[in-house]
Amino acid sequence: MHSVLHDKLREDAERLSEALEHMSKLFLAPKEQKSLRSFATPEVAELLRVSDGYLRKAHFDDRIPEVEQGANNKRLYTAENIIEIRHILAQNAKDPLQFLPGRRPGDKLQIWSTVNFKGGSSKTTTTISLGMRLAMRGYRVLLLDSDPQASLTTFFGYQPEIDFRKGGTLYDAIRYNDGDSVRVPIVDVLKKTYFPNLDIVPGGIMLSEFETETPMALSRGEQPVFFNRIRDSLRQVEDDYDIVLIDCPPQLGYLTMSAVCASTSLLMTIIPERVDLASASQFLTMASGVLEVLHTNGGIGAYDNFAYLLTRFDTAISTQQDLSEWMRELLGDSVIKTPFVKSSAVSEAGLSQKTIFEVDLSAVKNRKTYERALESVIGFSNDIEIMIQKSWGRGVSNET
Template sequence: MHPVLHDKLKADAERLSEALEHMSKLFLAPKEEKTLRSFTTSEVAELLRVSDGYLRKAHFDGKLPDVFQGPGNKRLYTGEDILNIRQILSQTAKDPFQFMPGRKAGDKLQIWSTVNFKGGSSKTTTTVTLGMRLALRGYRVLLIDADPQASLTTFFGYQPEIDFREGGTLYDAIRYNEGDTTRVPLTDVLRTTYFPNLDLVPGGIMLSEFETETPTALSRGEQPVFFNRIREPLRQVEDDYDIVLIDCPPQLGYLTMSAVCASTSLLMTIIPERVDLASASQFLTMASGILEVLDSNGGVGSYDNFAYLLTRFDTAISTQQDLSEWIRQLLGDSVIPTPFVKSSAVSEAGLAQKTIFEVELGGSKNRKTYDRALESVIGFSNDIEKMIQAAWNRGGTDEA
């Protein structure tokens, strides 16, 4: 005799939750213990857009404080060291924004949402990787996990189904009023991370409630309406960040539309394969119709960019290369020049809840594979950084 379905599902969920908690203790560093690795002189020079020699001379001349020296007296920099050096060098630089490239007076907060109609397009990996890169480049970055699956949140050492079982996610800041329970300020759910210059608003399964509650809230005229539910909380922290990156769920629901309406730019990830292109076409067709309605109701403003990023791009597959060229011819400058290549280095890092920037380099690593993946990530991140700077009516920063 089969058990009642809801009883079976509840029992399976409890077993799985307990197993995940046990696995977390065995394999995953707890959030309070997860730390960022140190960076070499050459890595820091690339982040600062200076030469290795410039950095070494600045240390020799006493312009920069000493940092930890590892084997062979090689300097190793923490994330805090890099931020401190940025601030010091900006004080005497001809162009302070080379070292502190974030917003200045009059620059609007840049809010980018990463969207796609289906899972598996590296949407979350793209968002968290881009966020970490921009933080290392000196920008104040806020990551918002708007996906009930909360994959982005797990990159920071959290187990959402355990750590946020009682709340503490984006849902609490955008939820509708119900009895004595009301939404909280975004600052109540915002968390600093082990990654300097990078904060997080976690996601969690309760975000799925927003999808089911919105129709009822619309029928009773509750304000603000759904498309302002992310935009309004962001105003509370607008002065604290240069860039906000929102990881949207892989669907065109109320959460995605709320994120889109809050955004100044959109980033759509596309795998150069026929099935994914068909899905992208469907997403754009549906989105255009819905956004037209929202625009007429004040939900959507003007956008700085709607950009496409080719992801999971396998250079060894000729059909992907052909399709990528076809996409570039079709969509033109909207396609970001550098693709996010498919790489075992990125996949292996993801299994350990890390991005390519967090991987400790050792002799056992396939350095060529790592370097190739890193070149791709730095490339598309730099492309997007230029778009952000252009939105502020600034050019790129030059090397010292």
């Protein structure tokens, strides 16, 4: 029996850390070598918003470079190939936005925070899946992990408790000054990923210090105040991205409020179950009061969107179907049209720290399950893409 609790917790933490490191070596390539799979012609055509025939003819006419060929002489495109082809096709396109849909002069940086009062609502999986989809669609995307648990960060092969033990996370960019320890520019902690067009600001356990340090900083009047810290940091890289996605911790603390105040839109993930809807109601009630105070003090302004995404949606459960319809009647267009379905394909991908987009298709056992999950993620991502384009004052077609 342990004499003190902290010794027990320290020993268990060390055991778990060692086991996680071993697991990473078994299931993951080193982060410097982790790579993205290649994509087939139908996938690339959909990403470019063209038909398969258009893409094949562009190759035949030598308008775009040839790519690697796999089995049966089928073309395989890397993410870098897709980016190169985007820029080539945009040069002579009637509508360059079809291929390069990102910001134009005058368009504001789109900052979306994913929020929920409780864990388990697929916040992180939603954020990273949406980020990867938007990156593949031609946007420059920055993921920001503001959760001390840093689940988003681990998707990229990092072990935050080991790799960022001495710093290198969002905390360093928003922390309060303390002697020789001062906050750093966000570019100092920003990481390029193996996924083109997609960068990340890692999270880590030190972010929990922000929660405990903020009351003291408020009492001594340190500037900028907490709700401006993420917003001010992002201004340093505003010109480098079209979209920033922030994965918030499952609570309404100072980190979440700082992310909310930096955002142009909010995405709330909700499982269509009674207990989750009750929790969502409590979150909204509490958030409305807190945000009213922040608004009064200049911390929060107008929003482009506050959207709800139904997650872990099981079409086989009638009560979920009923509750989803009830929510749509109650909240209208605020509920995103396409739900994020519950799927073993998503869960199995997550076990090896991958999203549905990274799965090796040759290893897929149940193709129908995979395709259904992929259709769901593409669907809600397209719905959000349309909302982003509308925020820039233009529409977007998801038809090829």
